[in-house]
Amino acid sequence: MRLRLDALIFSAFAALTPAAAAGAMEFVDSPYFDEAVAAGTLPPVEQRLPSEPLVVDLDARGQTVGTHGGSLVTLMHKAKDTRYMYVYGYARLVKYDLDFNIVPDILKDVEVTDGGRVFTLHLREGHKWSDGHPFTTDDFLYFWEDMAHNEDLFPSGPPSYMKIMGHYPEVEALSKTTIRYSFPVPNPDFLPGLAQARPNQIYAAKHYLSQFHPNYVPVDELQAAAEAAGQRNWAAIHIKANRYYRMENKDLPTLQPWNVMNEAPADRFVFKRNPYYHKVDVNGLQLPYADEVILNIAEEKLIAGKAATGDVDFQGRYLRFDDVTLLKRNEAEHGYATYLWRIAKGSHMALYPNLTAKDPVFRNLIRDVRFRRALSLGINRREINRVIYFGLALEGQNTMLPKSPLYREEYRTSFAQFDLKTANALLDEMGLERRWDGARVGPDGEPIEIIVETSGETEQADILELVADSWWELGIKLYIKPLGKETLRRRIFSGQTQMTIESGFENGLATPDMAPHDLAPVTQVQYQWSEWGEYYETNKTGGAAPDMEIGIDLMNLRRDWYLAETREERTEIWHEMLQMHADLLPTIGLIAGVLQPVVVSNGLRNLPEDGLWNWDPGSHFGLYGLDYVYWDKDAVTAQADQ
Structure with missing residues (x-):
């Protein structure tokens, strides 16, 4: 059996523009980067995108093409909730589409062969991390060889999610953009594990993390650095630096649509758009549409009240069904709508x-x-x-x-x-x-x-x-x-x-x-x-x-x-x-099927009025693409004039 997932992509998710058309497309940068590009500190957008970026047909998803600009404000309860930006951003090697089919995202495509035993992953030529360094199969080998097989980082051996029926895969880089995972038995968990709200890690930023690893830096230097930082050894520093899911380390490169700009302790976290993000819309605008996402920290018991007084642009987490009356009552005065999404657990x-x-x-x-x-x-x-x-x-x-x-x-x-x-x-x-x-x-x-x-x-x-x-x-x-x-x-x-x-x-x-x-x-x-x-x-x-x-x-x-x-x-x-x-x-x-209130500011587009609220699959807002959410400037202006 040979299944090419790119043949299935965007049936209800997004249409991938043919390579030739994508190559001829004129790409549009966000004004957010105008000064940096003009100063030469950031390359122009066509040099930052992969050679074949993911071109998203929003109309096929029942959404609308947007414009660049603005920030999105939401509330969280504690600093470690920065991890929800990894969930909401939902950039994955493969991901769930709106019909819960698994489709390529960061990857260009995937081949599944030998009855589900062999997975060949194809990266996008020219794809880069958020700091501009190439994203290649070296990053996959670094995770597998230097991390998963290092007993200081993984004392019990490679993570269990890489094992099926007691067997680990053979991992082979065929080129800088092609890597193959061969299991001795079929592994139906492999792709779903990559598409989760908290995905299984199979790659890591080698160019950044290798500075903390004894395979690349003398161990005595690493030990001295660890002691100076108050850590017990090099592994503790490496683990802390690579908490990719938490989005707490502003120096750790990412492939997500936004990256954190400040670290805890703080009561406000700013996430800035990734200049090397791999997606564009059909008009060539590099995604995400919003330039920044701001997470403000508030007491959990105050979040519903703050949402009801217009302190957020979008909010779902920490709202409950019994908040609906309060939220509905304040919609007109504070310029937002309260959507009611079905919670998708087997039982509420x-x-x-x-x-x-x-x-x-x-x-x-x-x-x-x-x-x-x-x-x-x-x-x-x-x-x-x-x-x-x-x-x-x-x-x-x-x-x-x-x-x-x-x-x-x-x-x-x-x-x-x-x-x-x-x-x-x-x-x-x-x-x-x-x-x-x-x-x-x-x-x-x-x-x-x-x-x-x-x-x-x-x-x-x-x-x-x-x-x-x-x-x-x-x-x-x-x-x-x-x-x-x-x-x-x-x-x-x-x-x-x-x-x-x-x-x-x-x-x-x-x-x-x-x-x-x-x-x-x-x-x-x-x-x-x-x-x-x-x-x-x-x-x-x-x-x-x-x-x-x-x-x-x-x-x-x-x-x-x-x-x-x-x-x-x-x-x-x-x-x-x-x-x-x-x-x-x-x-x-x-x-x-209890209804989850979701507050959405008037003028904010591409979040559905009738949606599903689910952790996995779904990633809450991630299913609908927070990177596709934008401000309808005419609607915002009209509301301001009222």
Whole structure:
């Protein structure tokens, strides 16, 4: 099989102008760089772009061609939130298009051959880092040879995301613009890993980072520099310098649309346009349109109020559904619109019964599927939806959303109707009798009481108050125990927590070609079976192996997905796993598709009114291209005249 991804590119993403036409195109620089170009400190734009830049047809994406200029202001809560500029900028080797197909971006194209074992990546001739240094396969080899195989930087060997079925790839640079990764078995995770909100790193800026590496500088010089900087060794300096995802080091070159100009501590971070960015629009304007993005730091509890008084140009993070009334009320006075985007998690809120809880009485109770089904049937999701979400959410289990090709209505509705009669019958069948006050009595003779530990959010508490009312109709008492997030996690990981409430599957928009990680116990932060996830995550050195059929079967199916050779086989496996979740309820979904308020200033263009808010895939604003967002100057002027 040989698949050239460039043949698929821009079906709904952007049209790539043929090389000859792109070569003949007249490129247009931002006035932001006029002085630097005139002074000779920066080359003209045609010398800064790759020989074949990515030409984006915005009309094909349902967006409009814009103009250069201006800044975009948003709010964040803490300095480390600078990392969201890497997420929002969403320049990736390959990325998801608007239909969640993987298409080339930084890369010119990709060839996938030998049944998904061999990946040949083609870079753009003449592509440069943000400091003007060539971006070549040397940067890929530096990561693989000098970083991933250096025990001081990677003590356990190359990162696990480069391994498939226990095997690492053979990495070979065929030229300065072509590099090949050859795996001994098919690796369906390789390209999706490069397209993530936080992508797997497979390249690094060699020309910058090699100054901190003993393969290029004598180790005694590096050690002296480390001691002078208060670091323990050269590796600590190298690691700190290369936190590419955090966007905290202004000296680290980037391929993103903007790069940070100042470092923490600060309450205002300025991101300046990358003069060597690889994209242009159909009129030849080098992207991004906006010259700067400004991240102002504010108290989390104040962000909604500041957004409502016009202190931002765009804002999504740190806004909640219960802010909508405030935001809508202030739109006209402060010149913005409040868009409502669907949150794309499998469930906005779900209950996580701890199947690996240490308490033997509760563990035996919660492991009985009849008990979990009774709890689910005893929840009035319509009431939750109407009281808290004004009836705008989707009711049902934790599963795929309707826009996913894997969605089936029966997965969402399974044991999701409010049916106290059936729920009580299931509990009766289990022999859980009621005592004089209506409480159900457990196998130990004590009344059944479930403590749901939460991170202290008001939204969670409001939902649980409603659940508590209906569960008492089953004779089960629910108690809410708010905790700090770190304390809550420690208790879950140690098996002390009976149940918690949290969002569901991270990706409710999965396709058959995306690995079903959410569905099997592969990480400790899956709160329904944290101990099993730790066992997998630590390569069997921690936690415990699954000792329930559901855990064993899901892990076997996940393995089968990796071994599958066709999309049809992968689709069938996905549905088997989704059906198991619908039948056996390792999590109990409540509502999904809750609306995320997104504030957008009047005159700001190319953010959709009806969008999806998702971490991965989606990268929040990244899916829609923050580099395509621009100011409609006529609209801004008209508003100013009002």
